Amino acid sequence: MAGKPKLHYFKTRGRMETIRWLLAAAGVEFEEQYIQSKADLEKLKKDGFLLFQQVPMVEIDGMKLVQTRAILNYIAEKYNLGGKDIKQRALIDMYCEGTMDLNEMIIHLPFKPADQKEKETAAIIEKATERYFPVYEKVLKDHGQDFLVGNQLSRADIQLLEAILATEELKADVLSKFPLLKALKTRISNIPNIKTFLQPGSPRKSPPDEKMIAEVWVNPLNYT
Numbered sequence: 001m002a003g004k005p006k007l008h009y010f011k012t013r014g015r016m017e018t019i020r021w022l023l024a025a026a027g028v029e030f031e032e033q034y035i036q037s038k039a040d041l042e043k044l045k046k047d048g049f050l051l052f053q054q055v056p057m058v059e060i061d062g063m064k065l066v067q068t069r070a071i072l073n074y075i076a077e078k079y080n081l082g083g084k085d086i087k088q089r090a091l092i093d094m095y096c097e098g099t100m101d102l103n104e105m106i107i108h109l110p111f112k113p114a115d116q117k118e119k120e121t122a123a124i125i126e127k128a129t130e131r132y133f134p135v136y137e138k139v140l141k142d143h144g145q146d147f148l149v150g151n152q153l154s155r156a157d158i159q160l161l162e163a164i165l166a167t168e169e170l171k172a173d174v175l176s177k178f179p180l181l182k183a184l185k186t187r188i189s190n191i192p193n194i195k196t197f198l199q200p201g202s203p204r205k206s207p208p209d210e211k212m213i214a215e216v217w218v219n220p221l222n223y224t
Contacts, residue, residue, distance in 0.1 A: 005030040006059040008044060013205045014107055015068045016056040018100070018159060020204065022072060024197035025158045026079035032203065072096075076155040084150055091149045095136070095156040099163040102132050106166045110208045121170050128167045133178050136160055140180040146187060153191065161188045169207055 005023060009016035011034045023030050035041050035055065044050050050057055051066045058065045061078075065071045076082035076092075083089040105124050112120050136148065145151040148160065164185050167174050175182045188194060197204050 004028075007032045008035065008049075008057040008059070009055050010035050011205070012208055014056075017107075017205055018103065018162060019056060019058060019068070019071055019075065021158055021162050021197070022075045022079075022081065022155055024203065025153070025191070025194050026075065026081060027193045028075075028079065030203070072155065081153065081155045081158070083154055088150050088154075092154050092156045095139070095148055096159050098132055098135060099156075099159045102128055102163050103159075103166060106163075106170070109170075110213050124167070125171050125174060128163075128174060129177070132163075133175070133181055136184075137178045137180050140184060146184075153188070157184070157188050158194070161185060161194070166207070 005028065007016060007019065007030055009032070011032075020030075035044070041055070044055070044057065045053055049064050051064075054066060056066070056068060056071065058071050060074070065074060073082065083092045102124070105120075105127070109117065109120055109124065139148055143151075147153055148156040160181075161184075164175065164181065175185065189198060196202060
């Protein structure tokens with residue numbers, strides 16, 4: 001019997017957080033091995049576990065997978081979150097690329113110089129409300145279904161919820177003009193596995209605060 005997936009990353013969100021979301025949504029328990037020093041990272045490299053010398057790395061089904069999208073694709077396919085056919089998979093990939101673009105800006109924000117953060121935050125909110133969220137709102141309006149693709153839960157819904165919640169941490173009323181996204185947020189958040197993941201004490205990570213950023217020994221995004 002295969003053991004639990006083991007996640008190798010820093011004790012922060014970064015590019016591992018979406019992987020945590022997907023595993024949690026699929027109801028998969030996992031372990032985490034945190035990289036807490038440069039020596040930890042160098043050992044993974046020396047042991048040959050990091051194909052491209054980068055994390056995240058996930059041990060799953062006898063493999064040591066690296067590259068975030070490859071890991072997400074594997075999890076989605078394994079747990080039926082990737083669509084039923086090639087057309088659905090194309091739509092899901094397209095929507096996920098959008099949310100990952102938005103999320104990438106958000107996860108870099110805490111590591112920006114203090115005098116740039118206000119401007120960067122405003123730019124993220126502008127792109128979220130003018131470029132990204134209108135797309136997903138229109139998708140839901142056009143097909144009138146509860147989920148983005150195929151009228152069933154997919155990684156596209158999960159990653160959109162992750163991006164929505166992260167954006168709301170920057171501006172609480174960011175969905176004020178997007179009623180269908182508001183409804184989707186509520187609907188997906190109440191799926192049992194996801195609801196559990198959103199509770200305190202789950203593997204979900206909090207956004208890095210100023211104290212953590214000041215103490216962190218390395219910007220994790222330089223190694224992912």
